[in-house]
Amino acid sequence: MSVGQRYRVRLAGVIAARADLLLLDEPTNHLDARGLDHLTQAVREHPGAAAIISHDRALLAEIATAFLDLDPTSDGEPLLVSGGLEQWQEARRRHRAAWEDAHRAQQEEHERLRSQADAARSRLSTGWRPDKGTGKHQRQSRAPGAVRALNDRIDRLQEHRLDVPTPPPRLRLPASDTRAGAPLLRVEEVEIERGAGLPPRLPATSLRLEGGDRLLVVGPNGSGKTTLLRVLAGDLAPMSGSVRRLSDARIGLLEQEDDRARSPHRGSPGERRRRALAAVFTPRPDIVLLDEPTNHLGISGVDDLLDALERTPSAVVLATHDRSVLRALAHWPRLELGG
Ligand SMILES: Nc1ncnc2c1ncn2[C@@H]1O[C@H](COP(=O)(O)OP(=O)(O)OP(=O)(O)O)[C@@H](O)[C@H]1O
Ligand SMILES: [Mg+2]
Structure with a gap:
């Protein structure tokens, strides 16, 4: 049998048992158009509850009434959305955009504090540099203020926490050489x-x-x-x-x-x-x-x-x-x- 033929036989057995709770893990994998129609109808008519794992938007659009999304989130909690496919996708888009924004803003703030601390440090070291010629006394008297400024910048840098995790990478496929038209x-x-x-x-x-x-x-x-x-x-x-x-x-x-x-x-x-x-x-x-x-x-x-x-x-x-x-x-x- 082809792979799809084998899956159809297994799926038919599971659905025919009319369980109170039907658990289906990627049921549409390998199914052809007729198999998909049959599955959708069988789940719709199923008298009990059904929990389904699927990447198949068409199936989800037709039968799902709530989504538990286990993809990584900014706070590590799964995203639970009641409603259909559109509500879930909208909630997911909003979450991802807010996560990317928060991550970017936090990284930028950290960079800003770091460059302020670096600037304070370099001002201080210039102030301390033993000086030939005149003005030595004047420079040393400016030093305590510069030390305070540096410590203050370093404290702020250390207090600034990087707690927004990096959003997960997208699937990137390497590019190929081109042989267009050959x-x-x-x-x-x-x-x-x-x-x-x-x-x-x-x-x-x-x-x-x-x-x-x-x-x-x-x-x-x-x-x-x-x-x-x-x-x-x-x-x-x-x-x-x-x-x-x-x-x-x-x-x-x-x-x-x-x-x-x-x-x-x-x-x-x-x-x-x-x-x-x-x-x-x-x-x-x-x-x-x-x-x-x-x-x-x-x-x-x-x-x-x-x-x-x-x-x-x-x-x-x-x-x-x-x-x-x-x-x-x-x-x-x-x-x-x-x-
Ligand atoms: N190793 C094999 N020996 C003999 N027949 C086979 C073998 N593998 C598959 N077949 C048969 O050849 C036909 C084509 O199978 P194939 O796996 O290419 O189908 P398919 O279109 O990829 O199906 P599916 O949608 O289920 O993946 C089927 O009738 C199948 O039963
Ligand atoms: Mg095949």
Whole structure:
């Protein structure tokens, strides 16, 4: 089965049990459009309570009535917002902006006090410098005032606490070299069969990629998206048709699921996903292949990724069911599989 097919079976079992409290951890990951509709309806009709962890704005907009936001905050307390998606996003934006402002103001004030103390110190040392010639007596008599001023500045600097933590960094993906317009990859009538009586893993598919191109690969669970990305990456040899790559083309593949046992990264699935994403971009690939990249990413991670995708000079092929990604990248060309 494809990854999405496996998830659908597991999800159906959990929902059918009609629990008093339904706990779902990223239930929309890997689900196709029909699976998403079914899930949304099932949660709406669920007679008990439901607590759901999700980065899927479309699901949250349809079913959530309160948000507990565990992203880092300025005071370390989770943000609890009652209301729908819009209220939560507004509260989140306000919090983040106030946090960045407070942090910036505190850093600037600290810098100001430090330079005042430095100025007082240098005035004092000039005053104390043993002086050749005349005026020595006069300078020494000014010294006690300068010492007081310096001590006062140092006290104020030490009293000024830096207690607003630094806001967490945004997900930044390294830039790639540009090969704008260069032909990188050509796939012609590539097909992968599964044997007699079974639909193919990948129906006959053709495509071309040049430097800087964009391509969205969409289709229901099991339609061959992951299979196609593996063929493009060179991990899977086609049974018929041809794949030609520019001989020195660098290709990076983000797989649909990180293998936890093989992954060099510790941490939550979301943290591993962010690191895996950064790792794919680090060798500055000519072509980036992303298989369901937003699964496990938090909402701010999704925004940062979309931002990076608009700017990267790499050619990008992205397979996804994520409705907010599909909406944001509606202007990209699409390849529909199994539709
Ligand atoms: N290793 C495999 N051997 C044989 N068939 C496979 C294998 N992996 C997947 N398939 C089958 O090939 C078809 C395409 O699978 P693929 O994983 O490419 O689909 P997908 O579009 O990525 O699905 P999903 O949306 O669930 O990620 C499916 O019918 C699946 O059952
Ligand atoms: Mg897949």
